[in-house]
Amino acid sequence: MGFVDATSSMINPRARRRRLLRKRFLRRPLAIVGLVVALTFIVCAIFAPVIAPYSASATDFNALLAHSSRHHLLGTDELGRDVLSRILWGARASIEAGVFSTLLAMAVAVPIGIIAGYYRGWIDAVIARLTDVLLAFPFLIVAVGLAAILGPSLTNATIALGIGAAPALIRVARGEALALREEDYVRAAVANGASDARILVRHVLPNMLSTLIVQATVAIPAAIIGEAVLSFLGLGVQPPTPSWGVMLADAQSYLSQAPRLAVYPGVAIFICSLSFNLLGDGLRDVLDPRTTR
Amino acid sequence: MGGFLLRKAGAALIVVFLSSIVVFIGIRALPGDPAVALGAENRDPAVMAAIRQSYGLDKPLPVQYVKWISKALRGDLGLDARQLPVGHTIITRLPITLELAFLAILVGTVIGVLAGVIAAVRRGKPSDHAATATALVGLSVPHFWLGLMMIIAFAVDLHWLPASGYVSFRAHPIGNLEHLLMPALVLGTGLSAVLMRQTRSAMLNSLSADYVRTARAKGLSEGVVIGKHALRNSLITVTTVIGLQLGALISGAVITEQIFVIPGFGRLTLDAVNERDYTLLQGVVLVAAAGYVVVNLLVDVAYSLLNPRIRVSGAAER
Amino acid sequence: MSLLDVEGLSVRFDTDDGPVHAVDQLSFTLADGEVLGVVGESGCGKSVSFMSLLRLLPETASVSGVARFDGVELLASSNARLRAIRGRRIAFVFQEPMTSLNPAFKVGNQIAEVLRRHLGLSRADARLRTIELLDLVRISSPERRVDEYPHQLSGGMRQRVMIAMALACDPKILIADEPTTALDVTIQAGILDLMRDIRERLGTAIVLITHNLGVVADVADRVLVMYAGRKVEEAPVHDLFARPQHPYTVGLLGAVPRPGSGRLQEIPGRVPSLAELPTACAFAPRCPRADQLSRSQVPELREIEPSHLVACFHPGPDAEAT
Numbered sequence: 001m002g003f004v005d006a007t008s009s010m011i012n013p014r015a016r017r018r019r020l021l022r023k024r025f026l027r028r029p030l031a032i033v034g035l036v037v038a039l040t041f042i043v044c045a046i047f048a049p050v051i052a053p054y055s056a057s058a059t060d061f062n063a064l065l066a067h068s069s070r071h072h073l074l075g076t077d078e079l080g081r082d083v084l085s086r087i088l089w090g091a092r093a094s095i096e097a098g099v100f101s102t103l104l105a106m107a108v109a110v111p112i113g114i115i116a117g118y119y120r121g122w123i124d125a126v127i128a129r130l131t132d133v134l135l136a137f138p139f140l141i142v143a144v145g146l147a148a149i150l151g152p153s154l155t156n157a158t159i160a161l162g163i164g165a166a167p168a169l170i171r172v173a174r175g176e177a178l179a180l181r182e183e184d185y186v187r188a189a190v191a192n193g194a195s196d197a198r199i200l201v202r203h204v205l206p207n208m209l210s211t212l213i214v215q216a217t218v219a220i221p222a223a224i225i226g227e228a229v230l231s232f233l234g235l236g237v238q239p240p241t242p243s244w245g246v247m248l249a250d251a252q253s254y255l256s257q258a259p260r261l262a263v264y265p266g267v268a269i270f271i272c273s274l275s276f277n278l279l280g281d282g283l284r285d286v287l288d289p290r291t292t293r
Numbered sequence: 294m295g296g297f298l299l300r301k302a303g304a305a306l307i308v309v310f311l312s313s314i315v316v317f318i319g320i321r322a323l324p325g326d327p328a329v330a331l332g333a334e335n336r337d338p339a340v341m342a343a344i345r346q347s348y349g350l351d352k353p354l355p356v357q358y359v360k361w362i363s364k365a366l367r368g369d370l371g372l373d374a375r376q377l378p379v380g381h382t383i384i385t386r387l388p389i390t391l392e393l394a395f396l397a398i399l400v401g402t403v404i405g406v407l408a409g410v411i412a413a414v415r416r417g418k419p420s421d422h423a424a425t426a427t428a429l430v431g432l433s434v435p436h437f438w439l440g441l442m443m444i445i446a447f448a449v450d451l452h453w454l455p456a457s458g459y460v461s462f463r464a465h466p467i468g469n470l471e472h473l474l475m476p477a478l479v480l481g482t483g484l485s486a487v488l489m490r491q492t493r494s495a496m497l498n499s500l501s502a503d504y505v506r507t508a509r510a511k512g513l514s515e516g517v518v519i520g521k522h523a524l525r526n527s528l529i530t531v532t533t534v535i536g537l538q539l540g541a542l543i544s545g546a547v548i549t550e551q552i553f554v555i556p557g558f559g560r561l562t563l564d565a566v567n568e569r570d571y572t573l574l575q576g577v578v579l580v581a582a583a584g585y586v587v588v589n590l591l592v593d594v595a596y597s598l599l600n601p602r603i604r605v606s607g608a609a610e611r
Numbered sequence: 612m613s614l615l616d617v618e619g620l621s622v623r624f625d626t627d628d629g630p631v632h633a634v635d636q637l638s639f640t641l642a643d644g645e646v647l648g649v650v651g652e653s654g655c656g657k658s659v660s661f662m663s664l665l666r667l668l669p670e671t672a673s674v675s676g677v678a679r680f681d682g683v684e685l686l687a688s689s690n691a692r693l694r695a696i697r698g699r700r701i702a703f704v705f706q707e708p709m710t711s712l713n714p715a716f717k718v719g720n721q722i723a724e725v726l727r728r729h730l731g732l733s734r735a736d737a738r739l740r741t742i743e744l745l746d747l748v749r750i751s752s753p754e755r756r757v758d759e760y761p762h763q764l765s766g767g768m769r770q771r772v773m774i775a776m777a778l779a780c781d782p783k784i785l786i787a788d789e790p791t792t793a794l795d796v797t798i799q800a801g802i803l804d805l806m807r808d809i810r811e812r813l814g815t816a817i818v819l820i821t822h823n824l825g826v827v828a829d830v831a832d833r834v835l836v837m838y839a840g841r842k843v844e845e846a847p848v849h850d851l852f853a854r855p856q857h858p859y860t861v862g863l864l865g866a867v868p869r870p871g872s873g874r875l876q877e878i879p880g881r882v883p884s885l886a887e888l889p890t891a892c893a894f895a896p897r898c899p900r901a902d903q904l905s906r907s908q909v910p911e912l913r914e915i916e917p918s919h920l921v922a923c924f925h926p927g928p929d930a931e932a933t
Contacts (some may be wrong), residue, residue, distance in 0.1 A: 129304065133311045136582040140544035144566050145319055145578065225435045229548055232437060233563060248438060252552075259445045266438035274433035281429070503710040510667055510705075511725050511776065512697035525715045601715060601760040 024286045031282020037275035044088050045095040052085035056242040065258045074264055077247070078254055083261070086242040087268050093243035094272060097158045097227035097236070098220045104162030105169050106216060113173025114200060114208075118181050124174075131167045139164025139226065147235040154227075154243075157236035161226045165219050172215050176208040183207075210287040217280030221273030228269050244269050301593045305586045312582040313365070317358050320575045370576035373565075379576040383558065387580075389459060390546055390557035396477035397542065398535065401484030406531060408485070409492025413500060414519060424489060431486030437548045440479040444552070447475065457554035476553045480545045484538050491534045495527035502526070529599050536592035543585065613640040614783060614816055620676035620686075622656070622663045622840075631885045633659045635840040637676075641784065644814045646806075648831030648848065650824060650863070654882055656840040657820045658788050665697050666690070681783065699729040702777035706789035708769035712761040718772050719745075719757030725779045744775040748805060767798035774805065778813070785809070786818045791826060803829050824863055828852060833918075836860050839883050839893040842912065846919040856915055856926035858898050892924065900925040 025031060044051060053073075060080035068075045074083040116127040137145075143160035150156045180186060181204070189199045230236035231245025239246055244265040251262035352360075364370070370379035412424040448456035454475055460468040499505060500523050508522045547559035562581070565574035622634040634656040641647050649657045663674045664685050678685040680701065685693070697703075705711045713721060722744060723737035732740065738757065745753035748771040761769055770790060777785055787806065791799040807830055809815055819831055827834055827848065834851045836844040836859065844857040855861045862878040880897035883889075892898070892905040902925075910922045 129307055129311065132304070132308045132586075133315060135540060136308055136312045136585050137315075137578070138540045138543040138547075138581065138585065140547050141562060141578055141581055144562055145574075147566060149319065149322055221433060228435055229437060229544075233548065233551065235566075248441065252441065255441070255445055256449050259449070262438070262441045262445065266435060266442065269435045269438065270430075270433055273435070274429065277429060277433050503705060503707055504713040506667065507703075507705060507711045507773075507776075508713070510665065510697055510703040511728070512694045512699055513724065513728055514694065517728075522713050522716075526713070529715075599715070601717075602762050 021286055025282065028282045028285065030278050031286070034275045034278025034280075034282060037271065038279055041091055041272045041275065042095055045091040048088045048092055052082075052088040054082040054085040056086050056089040057081065057240045058085075065254070065261075067260075075258075075260065077250065077261055078258075083247075083264055086247060087244070087264060090242040090244045090247060090265065090268070091272070093154055093231070093237050093241065093245075094224045094227055094269070097154060097161060098224040098276075101158045101161035101223045101226075102165060102216050102219045104159065105165035105219065106212065108162070109166045109169035110173045110205075110208075110212065113170040113175075114177045114204060116170070117174035117177025118196075118200065118204065120178075127170070127174075131170050134163070134167045140229070143226075143230050143235055147230075152230075152235045152238060154237045154241070157227055157230045160230070161223045164226065165223060169215060169219070172211065173208065176211055177204055180204050180207055210283075214280055214284045214287060217276055217283055221276040221280075224273050224276070225269060228265075297597055298594060301590060305590045309583050309586050312586070313362055313579055314358065316575060316578050316582065317361060319578075320571055321354070321357075365576075365579060370579070371572040373570050373573040379573050382561065382573070383576060383580055386556060386561055387558045389461075389555060390550070390559055392462070393473055393476055393480065393549070393555065393557060394542060394546060396473055397480035397545075398484065399481075400477050401481035401488060402531075402535065404481070405485035405488025406492050408489040410496055410519070410524065410527075412489065412493045413496030416497065421493075425493070428486045428489040431482050431489075434482070436479050436483055436545060437552055439482060440475065440549060440552045443475050443479065457552075459555045459557075472553075472555070476549045476555060479552075480542065480549050483541060483545060484535070487538055488531060488534055491530055492527055495530040496523055499523035499526045525599075529596065532592060532596045532599060536589055536596070539585065539588055539592070543581065614643045614645075614681060615641040616677075616679040617660075617664070618677045620660055620663065620678060621674070622659050622668070623673045625671050625673065629886050632888055633672075633840055633885060634663070635888060637837075637840075637842055639835055639842065639845065641816055641818065643783070644810065644816055646810055646817045646819060646830055646832045648827035648834040649818060649820045649837065650822065650827055650834060651837035652822055652882055654885075655837045657837050660837075661703075661786050661788065661818060661820065665701060665703075666693050667697075667703075695729075698725050698777075698782075699780045700782050701784045701786065702780070702782040704770070704773050704777045704785065704787040704790050707793050708766055708773050709761075709793070711773060712769055714761050717758050717760055718764065719759075722772070722776045722779055725776060729780045740779070741775075744779055745772070747778065748772070748775045749801075750775075766794050767801060770794060770798075770802055771805065774802075774809075778809065778815070781813065782815060784816045784818065786820070788820045789822070790819070792821070792823070799826070806830055836863070839889070840885060841889075841893065841922065842920075843894070843923065844919075844921045845912075850916070850919050854916075854919075854928050856919070856921040856928065857894075857923045858900055858925075859894050861928065 058081060060076060060082075062080070063072065063076050064080050065078055066072060066076040066080075072082045072084065074087070077083055077086070112127060116124045139160065142163055143157060146156050146160045146163075183203075186199060186203050189203055194202075227236055227243065228245035228248065231243040232249045233245075234249065237243035237246055239250075247265040248262060251258075251265070254261055368380050370383070373379050373382065408424045408428065412421040415421050444456050447454045455472055457472075459472050462469040500519070502523075505518060505523055508518045513522075543559070546557065547562055549555070550557045550560040551563060558577070558581075561573070562577050564570070565577055617640070618638045620634055620637040621632070624631040624633055637656075637660055639647070649661075651657050659668065659672075662668050663672065664678050664680075666674075668674070674686055676686060680696070683692070683696070685696075688696075712718070719738065719741045722741045723732075723734070726732045726737040726740055727734070742753045742757055745756055750756055750768055750771050756764070756768075761772075764772065770793075774785075774787075774790075790806075791802050794802065803826060806817060806819070810817055810830075817830075819827065821827060831848050834844075834846060834848050835842055836851075836857065838859050844851070844855070844860050846856075851860065852864065855864055859878070878897055883893055883896065889909055891907055892901070892910050895901040895905045898905065900923075905924045908924075910924050912920045912922045913926075915921050915926055
């Protein structure tokens with residue numbers, strides 16, 4: 001580490017902290033694995049059109065329910081479509097739903113939660129009751145309802161998943177805001193006459209960031225599984241668009257003839273969500289001041 | 294404790310009330326003529342007129358709401374697309390789902406708490422790593438897929454358990470359990486994974502607490518120290534977690550019943566949507582929301598019984 | 612025959628950052644009905660020494676030495692044997708009454724637990740005896756308190772409950788680890804009164820671990836001063852206060868606030884790291900009397916007057932070198 005690096009990190013505490021966090025992260029092999037695998041899935045999702053050997057709907061009636069071969073690494077399904085390609089294309093739906101629904105949930109939940117936690121009083125009570133109402137409807141029922149009103153589609157499924165994840169995030173954001181408002185630097189800012197908006201944006205939000213990031217990496221796998229569930233039930237992605245959930249639904253009719261059709265998409269969901277979970281766990285450890293390594 | 298519960302009950306009532314409004318508006322928001330939505334698919338003018346009358350569809354919304362909710366409180370949730378009373382359908386199918394949910398909670402809690410305690414006591418050792426890894430897997434695996442895999446393994450390949458269907462307990466107790474075993478396991482997996490992690494974390498906190506040191510210094514056996522002193526304080530966390538997971542449990546029940554073809558309340562929701570039976574959907578969602586709120590209240594009761602700080606002197610919780 | 616005879620007790624912790632020698636070759640005896648004050652700063656090993664006797668330390672601790680209690684060799688005893696002694700013949704009172712009692716159980720339940728475990732009392736008998744014990748430690752309305760939870764009691768009352776719990780089986784030794792540190796000064800006096808009372812009425816030997824010399828002056832018969840894991844001075848209480856020999860003891864006495872004593876003397880410097888065994892006097896870096904000798908050799912304990920031991924190359928009551 002050169003002299004210039006040393007001094008600049010001495011001067012800049014943020015850079016120093018980031019370096020420390022990076023070091024701690026690198027000591028955790030499982031988290032690294034999680035990160036790598038998750039990124040792989042994301043890359044597959046983005047570049048599916050380029051990577052996949054076949055298009056998702058290209059049928060081959062000469063090779064129905066075929067076992068794995070040179071042409072079809074994972075075999076074909078009941079319509080002769082290449083399973084591997086469909087898995088790669090399916091990653092799009094899952095990652096899209098997973099990431100965007102979480103972003104939606106955050107965009108909605110964080111401001112609401114911060115306001116509830118920071119201002120307290122009647123606004124907190126109202127938000128608490130509304131959150132409870134949202135929670136009273138298990139997310140599947142909400143998704144079902146939305147599908148009924150708006151028609152089933154990936155977009156609607158994403159919205160439903162976002163709404164489902166929001167209440168828990170509101171609780172987390174509220175808890176953080178509640179704790180942070182008692183911090184000395186916040187009180188100092190108030191005493192100096194800073195406007196509420198400035199305090200919330202400059203002081204409260206950045207310090208919640210690590211908790212929010214951890215929550216996000218944990219919410220994404222839940223949303224990925226959620227999308228699979230909704231598509232499985234016919235409430236999300238509509239065939240012929242590929243989605244792991246749709247593939248599982250189709251596989252149900254062929255359980256005795258070709259059980260492997262049910263295995264592949266399930267394993268894909270499992271590994272994808274496991275990687276995000278590992279990443280989330282690792283990040284939580286890294287950011288927790290109580291862990292020593 | 295009285296004050297605490299009263300406040301919780303009051304909040305619960307408000308939530309149920311607000312939920313009913315949401316349900317009400319949701320149904321009215323459906324595209325098309327509400328009368329058609331509410332069951333007059335056959336378009337018979339007489340039936341449509343009767344529906345308009347009974348739901349007061351020509352009156353202003355608040356009046357409609359009052360009409361609907363007062364009927365609902367009396368148990369009259371209307372007739373579904375097949376002209377069967379919704380209330381009756383719900384009452385016949387609800388116990389099945391409740392039995393499934395009960396078994397799932399039982400399985401999930403026993404496995405989750407046991408695994409969590411063992412992992413905490415044997416921290417850092419192989420059994421801890423194994424349990425933690427299993428919990429992570431349990432969290433990441435999609436449960437409906439697990440169900441499919443189990444059907445393939447146990448029903449199709451090994452023929453040990455039936456792949457689907459349901460038999461009532463009174464008719465055939467063994468058969469009933471056989472049919473519900475896989476579904477309960479599938480449904481309970483998610484719960485047990487979450488519980489295992491939370492229990493382990495709570496137990497690690499308890500085990501390093503001063504009062505555990507005191508218990509050891511008193512000469513109590515390790516079993517009593519862990520099983521009585523440490524565990525008791527962790528149970529408070531466990532109850533909270535179960536309460537939080539109930540929503541996921543209901544969602545899970547819907548899919549589980551779908552896969553294993555169990556004629557329960559969860560499947561009713563799907564059927565209602567697929568068949569565009571909005572009267573049924575309305576009743577089902579209302580009951581689901583109200584039921585969930587009630588169960589949460591029960592969890593709060595359990596929590597207050599376990600936490601002496603609430604039970605005695607009614608101190609407000611954080 | 613002394614009640615407790617400890618020889619060459621050493622405790623080493625194996626931490627991620629290396630070994631920590633918390634206690635180094637500690638030896639002392641405790642006679643029946645005697646009150647021994649153990650004094651030293653936080654981290655000097657006083658609590659650890661006594662917890663090690665009953666194997667109450669975490670697994671990372673390695674304990675060596677000999678500790679004879681009433682004919683039993685404690686450090687070589689099985690876990691079962693130790694469990695029979697804990698709470699029954701040697702009892703502990705810990706520093707934090709807030710957290711040392713289990714918040715989920717009634718106070719009476721926690722005391723009765725000891726009675727039923729060691730003395731096999733029935734529920735009814737245990738309850739009666741518990742009420743007696745609460746009365747013994749001067750808690751008012753004991754019949755009502757028995758059914759209360761820890762959070763319903765004040766700090767002073769909780770500590771009395773801890774003492775009652777420790778005395779339940781009439782132990783030979785009561786080890787009180789900083790029993791008054793977490794309490795208000797006014798409450799402290801009450802607890803110390805109680806300790807004196809216990810010694811008078813029950814004849815229990817008491818080990819009073821504290822960093823507060825004032826507390827020791829009140830109650831103890833003999834005092835043992837520890838520094839950096841070693842015993843540096845030991846004397847009957849009056850002798851220690853009248854003629855302190857080790858510069859650390861002198862420093863401690865200078866730091867006790869007394870009316871009219873003017874400015875408090877502090878001891879400059881900090882407690883040394885315990886990562887390695889000392890090759891010189893551990894106090895040398897902070898000692899006004901330090902010289903070549905104390906910086907190159909470890910001082911051994913010597914008897915400077917009857918029953919008065921000190922480990923110092925330059926003992927004496929004055930702050931300056933003799």
